[in-house]
Structures are given as structure tokens and as C-alpha cells.
Amino acid sequence: xxxxxxxxxxxxxxxxxxxxxxxxxxxxxxxxxxxxxxxxxxxxxxxxxxxxxxxxxxxxxxxxxxxxxxxxxxxxxxxxxxxxxxxxxxxxxxxxxxxxxxxxxxxxxxxxxxxxxxxxxxxxxxxxxxxxxxxxxxxxxxxxxxxxxxxxxxxxxxxxxxxxxxxxxxxxxxxxxxxxxxxxxxxxxxxxxxxxxxxxxxxxxxxxxxxxxxxxxxxxxxxxxxxxxxxxxxxxxxxxxxxxxxxxxxxxxxxxxxxxxxxxxxxxxxxxxxxxxxxxxxxxxxxxxxxxxxxxxxxxxxxxxxxxxxxxxxxxxxxxxxxxxxxxxxxxxxxxxxxxxxxxxxxxxxxxxxxxxxxxxxxxxxxxx
Amino acid sequence: xxxxxxxxxxxxxxxxxxxxxxxxxxxxxxxxxxxxxxxxxxxxxxxxxxxxxxxxxxxxxxxxxxxxxxxxxxxxxxxxxxxxxxxxxxxxxxxxxxxxxxxxxxxxxxxxxxxxxxxxxxxxxxxxxxxxxxxxxxxxxxxxxxxxxxxxxxxxxxxxxxxxxxxxxxxxxxxxxxxxxxxxxxxxxxxxxxxxxxxxxxxxxxxxxxxxxxxxxxxxxxxxxxxxxxxxxxxxxxxxxxxxxxxxxxxxxxxxxxxxxxxxxxxxxxxxxxxxxxxxxxxxxxxxxxxxxxxxxxxxxxxxxxxxxxxxxxxxxxxxxxxxxxxxxxxxxxxxxxxxxxxxxxxxxxxxxxxxxxxxxxxxxxxxx
Numbered sequence: 001x002x003x004x005x006x007x008x009x010x011x012x013x014x015x016x017x018x019x020x021x022x023x024x025x026x027x028x029x030x031x032x033x034x035x036x037x038x039x040x041x042x043x044x045x046x047x048x049x050x051x052x053x054x055x056x057x058x059x060x061x062x063x064x065x066x067x068x069x070x071x072x073x074x075x076x077x078x079x080x081x082x083x084x085x086x087x088x089x090x091x092x093x094x095x096x097x098x099x100x101x102x103x104x105x106x107x108x109x110x111x112x113x114x115x116x117x118x119x120x121x122x123x124x125x126x127x128x129x130x131x132x133x134x135x136x137x138x139x140x141x142x143x144x145x146x147x148x149x150x151x152x153x154x155x156x157x158x159x160x161x162x163x164x165x166x167x168x169x170x171x172x173x174x175x176x177x178x179x180x181x182x183x184x185x186x187x188x189x190x191x192x193x194x195x196x197x198x199x200x201x202x203x204x205x206x207x208x209x210x211x212x213x214x215x216x217x218x219x220x221x222x223x224x225x226x227x228x229x230x231x232x233x234x235x236x237x238x239x240x241x242x243x244x245x246x247x248x249x250x251x252x253x254x255x256x257x258x259x260x261x262x263x264x265x266x267x268x269x270x271x272x273x274x275x276x277x278x279x280x281x282x283x284x285x286x287x288x289x290x291x292x293x294x295x296x297x298x299x300x301x302x303x304x305x306x307x308x309x310x311x312x313x314x315x316x317x318x319x320x321x322x323x324x325x326x327x328x329x330x331x332x333x334x335x336x337x338x339x340x341x342x343x344x345x346x347x348x349x350x351x352x353x354x355x356x357x358x359x360x361x362x363x364x365x366x367x368x369x
Numbered sequence: 370x371x372x373x374x375x376x377x378x379x380x381x382x383x384x385x386x387x388x389x390x391x392x393x394x395x396x397x398x399x400x401x402x403x404x405x406x407x408x409x410x411x412x413x414x415x416x417x418x419x420x421x422x423x424x425x426x427x428x429x430x431x432x433x434x435x436x437x438x439x440x441x442x443x444x445x446x447x448x449x450x451x452x453x454x455x456x457x458x459x460x461x462x463x464x465x466x467x468x469x470x471x472x473x474x475x476x477x478x479x480x481x482x483x484x485x486x487x488x489x490x491x492x493x494x495x496x497x498x499x500x501x502x503x504x505x506x507x508x509x510x511x512x513x514x515x516x517x518x519x520x521x522x523x524x525x526x527x528x529x530x531x532x533x534x535x536x537x538x539x540x541x542x543x544x545x546x547x548x549x550x551x552x553x554x555x556x557x558x559x560x561x562x563x564x565x566x567x568x569x570x571x572x573x574x575x576x577x578x579x580x581x582x583x584x585x586x587x588x589x590x591x592x593x594x595x596x597x598x599x600x601x602x603x604x605x606x607x608x609x610x611x612x613x614x615x616x617x618x619x620x621x622x623x624x625x626x627x628x629x630x631x632x633x634x635x636x637x638x639x640x641x642x643x644x645x646x647x648x649x650x651x652x653x654x655x656x657x658x659x660x661x662x663x664x665x666x667x668x669x670x671x672x673x674x675x676x677x678x679x680x681x682x683x684x685x686x687x688x689x690x691x692x693x694x695x696x697x698x699x700x701x702x703x704x705x706x707x708x709x710x711x712x713x714x715x716x717x718x719x720x721x722x723x724x725x726x727x728x729x730x731x732x733x734x735x736x737x738x
Contacts, residue, residue, distance in 0.1 A: 005650030021429030035418040049404040060390030230635040251705045266599040281374030336620045
């Protein structure tokens with residue numbers, strides 16, 4: 001296999017066949033990703049050759065990176081916030097654990113996450129020798145604050161709240177968490193990987209951003225609701241000095257120190273993320289998010305018309321139902337408790353919802369008889 | 370800035386202007402990256418919408434990922450080796466530290482790296498609470514094995530050797546390190562981020578791969594000499610069971626467990642990497658590497674003709690010289706000791722070398738007078 005090359009004609013014939021074996025997006029109801037918007041793809045290609053690991057070679061790309069951070073600073077009501085682009089939620093959360101652990105200087109550091117936290121925290125804590133304390137949820141799938149407070153001790157370096165949980169689409173009580181964080185002088189990180197590009201565009205959404213005075217950092221993934229190319233994550237910090245604990249010397253690069261986790265990293269997906277957000281603006285994003293929320297409502301009511309009960313009315317476009325099977329070839333997912341979970345991403349258009357409901361209805365009737 | 374959207378016409382006008390501010394590749398002599406080959410870009414675009422973080426949705430893409438691992442297994446003389454694609458050298462090295470630390474179960478784990486090791490090891494060790502012991506180099510910028518042996522103790526979980534060092538392009542004595550690793554029963558990881566796609570294509574190159582019985586894992590970055598799109602790294606392990614220590618449960622995905630560090634991750638750059646390597650094959654890569662090595666020789670002789678001495682004759686296409694300034698707008702770099710460093714990547718064609726030598730000559734004459 002290794003020796004001889006393959007003509008590009010045969011190669012792409014083969015690669016196209018592989019690609020056809022992937023499930024089509026119009027049947028994917030389980031993913032928090034979505035096909036990137038054409039503006040993202042165009043920007044991605046324009047910046048394909050760039051490497052933000054060596055920003056002095058790419059000052060124009062570095063400027064776009066800076067604009068992306070400024071965009072989120074404005075969106076999250078802290079124009080002076082610091083930030084960095086990452087490969088996604090896992091890397092963003094690792095960065096937070098790195099600097100909060102370094103700042104605490106405890107021999108037995110711990111963090112407190114809600115039971116709804118993404119599995120990346122388990123991975124990061126195990127890797128970094130941090131104890132992960134899990135706070136239970138209340139009846140609304142939200143972090144229970146009194147029980148969270150009981151878990152805090154002098155070795156707690158970080159509290160984590162979620163804005164738009166992966167499983168049930170709920171947002172933890174961030175203002176109450178912020179109050180606890182301030183009282184106890186602990187860093188509060190908000191994992192808004194999903195909700196960070198949903199909640200700001202909704203009326204009467206729960207508060208989660210830097211308007212809440214105790215919030216120290218927020219992570220958000222443009223490759224989810226930002227319709228950008230993978231990999232695209234952003235970590236925003238209220239005080240840029242957070243990053244000082246992460247600096248290492250970077251000889252033979254055009255910058256002398258760096259705080260990113262990755263070395264070489266793509267400018268392409270950073271440009272893709274910025275392009276989508278700049279193109280749509282807040283008004284355009286509001287329209288997209290409104291559509292996703294409307295589809296979530298329609299799906300929920302449609303399922304309930306078949307007698308399948310919702311688990312909760314979510315804060316974001318993640319619908320959950322009591323366990324039920326769905327017909328092939330729809331790709332859905334199930335929560336740890338076995339509830340049906342459907343994410344109404346931008347590619348899940350209204351006609352997709354109607355098609356799913358219609359096919360589900362027939363299947364459900366057959367199964368019931 | 371956040372409120373109103375921008376038309377795509379104005380947006381791309383602006384983004385193109387940003388891109389023009391980046392330094393042109395034909396003047397970049399300092400980078401271990403290179404513009405991706407057109408085959409990589411085409412494959413990248415074909416797989417742009419895929420997410421290997423949820424491989425059950427993308428079985429065709431996951432197959433290409435598997436083929437990439439198999440390609441490197443064959444290349445490194447261990448067809449049954451396990452492996453995983455990563456975002457690059459830093460993530461690959463972190464993965465190795467994760468599983469070797471977990472396997473050792475020491476309260477005070479340490480690793481031994483050569484003084485030439487990439488700064489990502491410092492970052493990873495600090496993050497993971499691992500002591501980093503630094504072995505000195507011999508007169509040829511290679512890891513000193515007797516002195517390495519003196520640093521080993523019962524808490525040493527990993528030895529690191531480099532194949533193609535970032536600064537001087539040298540390869541550590543991997544067979545001797547392998548012997549030490551076997552005697553002491555310690556995992557040996559070879560960081561071949563750069564050399565892993567150079568050394569296999571050279572005659573009489575130093576041994577570094579699984580042919581050396583003590584080698585437990587090898588990392589290589591297709592986004593360097595593999596002319597692929599960023600981010601593209603690969604970690605190969607002799608025994609796939611290494612990864613068992615990294616597994617976490619991944620509810621609501623199409624796979625139930627995962628050992629990758631990232632969650633969502635691009636299929637696009639994996640396909641890009643596979644496309645280039647499959648297209649060129651071993652023979653094609655030999656030709657490209659031969660050209661880069663020939664240019665390295667030409668550059669070295671050209672500089673010496675001006676009286677600028679080489680520091681060492683490198684194993685790979687990284688040329689170093691005693692400190693000297695170079696004219697604008699050439700982007701070169703300097704090692705930690707201040708030596709001039711030029712990487713003869715595939716984009717540094719022979720005419721680029723000649724142009725640089727000619728402009729350097731004029732500049733050097735003026736500076737000397």
C-alpha cells in the first residue's frame with residue numbers, strides 16, 4: 001500500500017465513495033454540529049494555508065483571530081475581556097482547569113461540576129490530577145446550588161456551570177452560582193459550548209455571561225451553533241491575566257511566549273467562525289436561532305400528539321422525550337437515563353421535522369399495534 | 370459591531386485584505402509547515418462537513434481515518450500497530466503522557482526528554498503534574514545516553530527521543546534509547562513530528578521506528594512534511610492496549626467510549642493527510658524529500674561560500690548556521706543558542722534558495738564593509 005502512488009482520479013473516486021457511506025445530514029438529528037455555512041467554507045479556503053501557532057508570519061490572520069475575540073467580548077457584555085481561539089470545548093475547558101489549578105496551588109485541587117457536565121471534564125480531571133466533585137441536579141435538570149455550596153472547600157479551584165446542557169438543553173442558575181463564587185472567592189467557568197450562540201439571541205433567556213459579576217470565563221464553540229468549520233472553539237476570560245499562569249517560552253517562533261494548548265493551529269476555521277458571525281450579525285443570528293427554537297417547539301408538540309411526553313421544556317434547541325424507538329434511517333440519540341434526544345440544529349429544517357414526525361407516526365402506530 | 374450583518378461582498382473584500390497582510394510563503398524559511406498540496410485541499414473540502422468525534426455518523430470518514438493509521442503502520446514496520454489521528458504533535462505527546470502516567474501509578478511520575486525537546490513537553494508536564502527531567506546533548510546535538518540512564522528511577526514513566534529535532538534537525542540514538550527502555554521496562558516514545566515523514570524516505574537514515582524493538586510509540590505530523598492541511602497529527606502505538614487507560618464513557622454519541630483528547634474533531638484534515646500520502650506513495654515522497662535534502666545541501670554550501678559556517682550536517686532538512694543577520698523580507702528563525710535556522714520545506718524551491726543566497730550575499734557584503 002505504501003509504495004506506489006495512486007492517480008488523483010482513482011483516489012478521489014475512492015474518497016467520494018467513502019464520503020457517500022457517511023449518513024446524510026438531512027437524517028442526522030443527534031448532533032450538535034451542522035454543515036458549515038457557505039461563508040465559513042469560503043473563508044476557510046481563503047485562510048487554508050495559515051498557521052496561528054506562529055502568528056508573526058500571519059499578522060492578517062492574527063487580526064481576524066483578534067476580531068473574533070472582540071466579537072464575543074461585545075456579545076457577552078465585556079468589551080475588554082481577553083480570549084483565545086481553541087479546537088473546541090474540550091480544549092477550552094482544559095485551559096480553564098490549567099489556569100485555575102495553577103492559581104490555587106493546592107496539593108489536592110478539586111472542581112465542582114453539575115451531574116449534567118460534558119464527559120470532557122472527567123477526561124481533563126483525570127489527566128490533570130484534579131478531583132471532580134459532582135453536584136446533583138434539581139427537578140428541572142439544573143445544578144442544585146445549596147448542594148453545590150456543600151461541596152466547596154479550601155481546595156476548590158473552579159466552579160463549573162453549563163449554559164445549554166448537552167443532554168437536556170438546560171442552563172444552570174448562573175447568577176446564583178456567581179454569587180457563591182464571589183462569596184467563596186472561586187473562579188466560575190460557564191461552559192456555553194452550545195448555548196453560547198443560542199441564549200444571547202433569545203428574549204428572556206437565562207443570564208449566563210459577564211453581566212453576572214461572578215462569571216470569570218465562558219467557553220463557546222462556533223462549530224456548533226455558529227455554523228462554522230471544525231475545529232472552532234473560543235475561550236473568553238473576564239481578566240486576561242488568567243492566561244499568565246499558562247505562558248511557556250516558544251523559541252524559534254515569531255512570538256516569544258504562548259499560552260495556547262496546541263502548537264500549530266489552523267487560521268482557517270478561525271476565519272470561518274468570524275466570517276459567519278460578521279456576516280449574520282446579531283440580527284441574523286436571532287433569526288436562525290428563532291427558527292431552531294420554533295422547530296423544537298413544533299417537534300415537541302408533534303411528538304406529544306403521538307402520546308410521547310417531553311421530559312422538559314428546554315432553554316435551547318435540544319428536545320428530549322420519554323424513551324421511544326424511532327424508524328430507520330433517522331439518527332437520534334439517547335441520554336444517560338435513556339430518554340430520546342433530538343437536537344434541532346440549523347440543518348434540521350421545518351420540512352425535515354415534518355418528515356420525521358410523519359415517519360415516526362407511522363412507525364409508532366405499527367409498534368403500538 | 371455585533372448587531373448588523375455585513376454583506377458577503379464587503380466581508381470578503383476585508384478578509385482578502387487581511388490575508389494579503391500575511392507574509393508570503395515564498396519568503397518563509399522558518400516554518401515547519403508548508404502550504405497544503407492541492408490534493409489535500411480537495412480532500413479537505415470533500416470531507417469538510419464531517420466530525421470524527423462521532424464516527425458512527427460518518428463511517429466512510431472513519432474508514433479513511435483507519436486507512437491513514439494503517440498507512441503509517443506499514444511505513445513504520447508494524448502493520449498491526451494501533452494509532453489515532455490528533456490535532457498535531459502537542460496533542461499526540463499529551464496522549465502518550467496520559468497513558469504512560471496512568472500505567473505507572475506513581476505519586477511522583479517523571480519523564481526524561483532531551484534538551485532539544487519541543488516546548489510542548491514543558492506545557493504538558495506542568496499541566497499533568499509530571500516532573501520533566503532534561504538529558505543533555507552530546508557534541509552532535511543528540512541525546513546523551515549514559516547521562517539519560519543516570520536520570521532514570523522507579524518513577525520514570527516515559528523516555529522521549531526525537532527524530533528530527535525542531536532546532537538542529539538531528540535524530541537521537543533511538544536504538545540505544547530502545548535498549549535502555551527495554552532494560553528498565555519503561556515506555557519509549559519517539560517524537561517524529563517532523564522527521565517521521567522524512568527519515569523513512571532517505572537512504573542510510575538513522576533508525577527510529579518500530580523496527581527498534583524498544584520503541585513503544587511514535588508521533589508524526591502530516592501537516593508538516595506531509596503537506597496536509599492543519600490540524601493533522603498522528604500517534605502510532607505498538608500495542609493498541611496502551612489506549613485502554615484513556616477510555617471515558619461517551620453517552621449520546623454513536624460510540625460508547627472514546628480515548629481521544631478532543632471531542633468534536635475534523636475528518637477534513639484526516640482525509641487531506643491520507644489523500645496526499647496515498648497519492649504520492651512511498652516513491653513520490655522519496656522524490657519530494659530528496660529535493661528538500663538537496664536544497665538543504667545547496668543552501669549550506671552557498672552560505673559557507675560566504676564564510677557563514679554550518680553548525681551541523683543535519684539528519685533532516687533543517688539547516689543551521691552560526692549567528693548572522695539576513696535581509697528583509699526573509700522570515701528566518703534563530704535557535705535558543707542564537708544560531709540561524711532555515712527549514713527547507715517543499716515550498717522552499719531551488720529558485721527560492723538561489724534568490725535568498727543572492728540577496729543574502731549582497732546584504733552580507735554590505736554588512737561586512
